Amino acid sequence: MLGIEDPWVGLAYLLCIISALLCLVWGVFKWNTDDPQQEE
Amino acid sequence: MSIWMIIIVVAYLCVIAYLGFRGFKSTKSATDYMLGGRSVHPYVMAMSYGATFISTSAIVGFGGAAGVFGMGLLWLTVMNILIGIFIAFWIFGGRTRRMGLRLDAHTFPELLGRRFQSKFIQGASAVIIFMFIPLYASAVLTGAVKYISSQLGIDYNAALLMFSVIIAIYVIAGGIKGVMYTDALQGTIMLFGMLALLILTYTKMGGVSAAHQSLTDMTALVPEKLLAGGHQGWTSMPKFGSPLSWTLVSTIIMGVGIGVLAQPQLAVRYMTVKSGKELNRAIPIGGVFIMMMTGVAFIVGALSNVHFQETLGKVSIVAAKGDVEAIIPMYLQSAMPEWFSILFMLTLISAAMSTLSSQFHVMGTSLGRDLVEESMGKKKGGSGILATRIGVLGGILISVYLSYIMELKFGKTGTAIVARGTAIFFGLCACAFLPMYVGALWSRGITKVGAIAGLLSGSLSSMFWICFVEQKAATALLLCNKFFGTRSLAISLVDGKEVFAKTGPIVWAFVDPLIIGLPIAIIVTIVVSLFTKKMTSDHLDKCMGTK
Structure with a gap:
């Protein structure tokens, strides 16, 4: 996969990209979401 | 050193000075100095957290x-x-921020101390931080100053003095605002530098x-010694x-991966x-x-083997004559265009300055706020910043002294100890603080005595493992050799050859202190809490x- 021999290393490579995308998607969907608990 | 390099470095330092001055002008109270008035912009917070985490x-x-x-x-x-x-x-950020506000905590040790109503926890946590973070800071400082002195062609000691004074000025004057504003700029430079390197x-x-x-x-070109290691x-x-x-999984992936959660200079950022919106x-x-940052460093580091094989007919570690830390600088020098060396020099200076400024700041708050003002009850009137500023200055002097003296006085041993500084601090913080920190945020059942027992057992067991078992740290610290005549208790000499103690697939000398100390601290915290006053x-x- 992508020229990488070991599937475990290939998985790590993909997970780096996926986890950064997860953070991006989270930020977009939660941009205006505050803590569920009462705040001050 | 080219004229462009001088112009860019001077311009960079001018912007840093301006941001430090802005921090100084807007710092009026202890909350400003330690927590940025609890109103820092999310971009500044995220970049500051990341740039503090990623050092040279x-x-x-x-x-x-x-x-x-x-x-x-x-x-x-x-x-x-x-x-x-x-x-x-x-998960951690929201709860830490809310609890910090409810308890009016300004530092990580203060949060833990007030949560468990224990001055001892606040004081002991501050002592652990103040004793061991200078070793971590001197590891970062030594690496950065060596790089700067070679790039700018100036003497190591002159570079050490100049670099430390610049950071000291904006940390002491600007507090966390000065630190975080400059971190945000430095993080942005690092982002562009690493993106360019990847492309x-x-x-x-x-x-x-x-x-x-x-x-x-x-x-097929893997060196014989590495093949034997797996x-x-x-x-x-x-x-x-x-x-x-074992080195890869236990030390690097688990040790650093989990260790980050209990880093006091990072946890304070949530507050x-x-x-919660900003988080x-x-x-x-x-x-x-x-x-x-780390993704690009790992990809480029691995791919440097291709470059050195094509140009020198050697793999990276052989091309660098066995010096792991020389691989990336050598790769940049031989594979990258000249304009990139200026951008990457700024990237590495930024990485070092952003980590060091936060380390110095947390040293100051640990000594000034947690130990002197709160635990020892020596609180004076005024804004409560003076003791912290003196603490920052003390922390900087210790770190600079370590960077200056270690190599000078202890030669290669000193260098080896400093090189282990980062790993030692990460492992120690996770073992000492993580069980108590998780308990503080989520459990009503963890008691004051349980938290203290966990703090002591975690820090002592990880220190024992660091000093006497984990082969890299134990070898560097020399204590095991002095007391037991071997570089690690998990290594014995048979017919003049080193034999590593094993249990199944576990090679004990390569197991990170966190793998040992963290479970011990968790078990002790829970068991003691079951039998002590709620x-x-x-x-x-x-x-x-x-x-």
Whole structure:
């Protein structure tokens, strides 16, 4: 996969990209979401 | 040193001075000095968190390690993003921020101390931080100053003095605002530097798949010594249970990946924002930043083997004559265009300054606020900043002294101890603070005595493992050799040959202190809490926000 021999290393490579995308998607969907608990 | 390099470095320092001055002008109270008035912008917070986390050693040291271990190190990047950013901000961040506000805590030790109503916890945590963070800081400082002195062609001691004075001025004057404003600029420079490095490397090697394939095709060239340790090629994980796999999995992936959660200089960042909304907004910034830092360092470090094989007919570690830390600088010098060396020099200076400024700041708050003012009750009138400023100055002087004296007085031993500073601090913080910190945020059942027992057992067991068992640290510290005549208690000499103690696939000398100390601290915290006096419901309601 992508020229990488070991599937475990290939998985790590993909997970780096996926986890950064997860953070991006989270930020977009939660941009205006505050803590569920009462705040001050 | 070119005229362009001088102009760019001077311009960079002028902007840093301006941001430090802005921090100074807007700092009026202890809350401003320690928490940025609890109203820091999410971009500034996320970049400050990331830039503090990523030091020069993370780029040069770990990038060089990827030149040896290969791309398996990318599991650490996955851990860094998922645990160090996503779980840290989403799960730990919100609760830490709310509890810090309810208890009016200004520092990480103060949060733990007030949560468990214990001056001892606050004081002991501050002592651990103040004793061991200078070693971590001197590791970063030494690496940065060596690089600067070689790049700018100036004497090591002159560079050490100049670099330390610049950071000292904006940390002492500007407090956390000065630190975080400059961190945000430095983090942005680091982001562009690493992005350029990734694009240039992949372009040079014919694209993503072609570059990886070239590295895969080099499997037959793995040096004999690495093969014996379990190396299976630079795009493969080491053989399961081999010494290399234990170093990779236990020290680098687990130790650093989990250790980040209990870093006092990072945990305090959650308390600098106004609401949970800001933490949510910081997650995408932090996630992308960390991917571009450690991810790029590991990919480029591994791919440097392709470059050195094509140009010198050697793999990276052989080309660098066995010096792991020389791999990335050598690669940049021989593979990258000249304009890039200026950008990357700024990237590395930024990485070092952002980490050091936060380390110095947390040293100051530990000594001034936690130890002198709160634990010893020597609180004076006024804004409560003076003791912290004196603490920052003390921390800087100790770190600079360590950087100056270690190599001078102890030669290679001193260098080896400083090089272990980062790993020692990460492991120690996780073992000492993590069980208590998790208990503080989520459990009503952890008692004051349980928290103290966990703090002591975690710190003592990890220190024992660091001093006497984990082979790299124990060898560097020399204590094991002095008391027992061997460099590690898990290594014995049979017929003049070293034999490593094993249990099944576990090679004990390569197991990180965190793997030993953290379970001990968790068990002790829980067991002692089961048999000791619970905290009052009123206090727990106030802490947890259930009143």
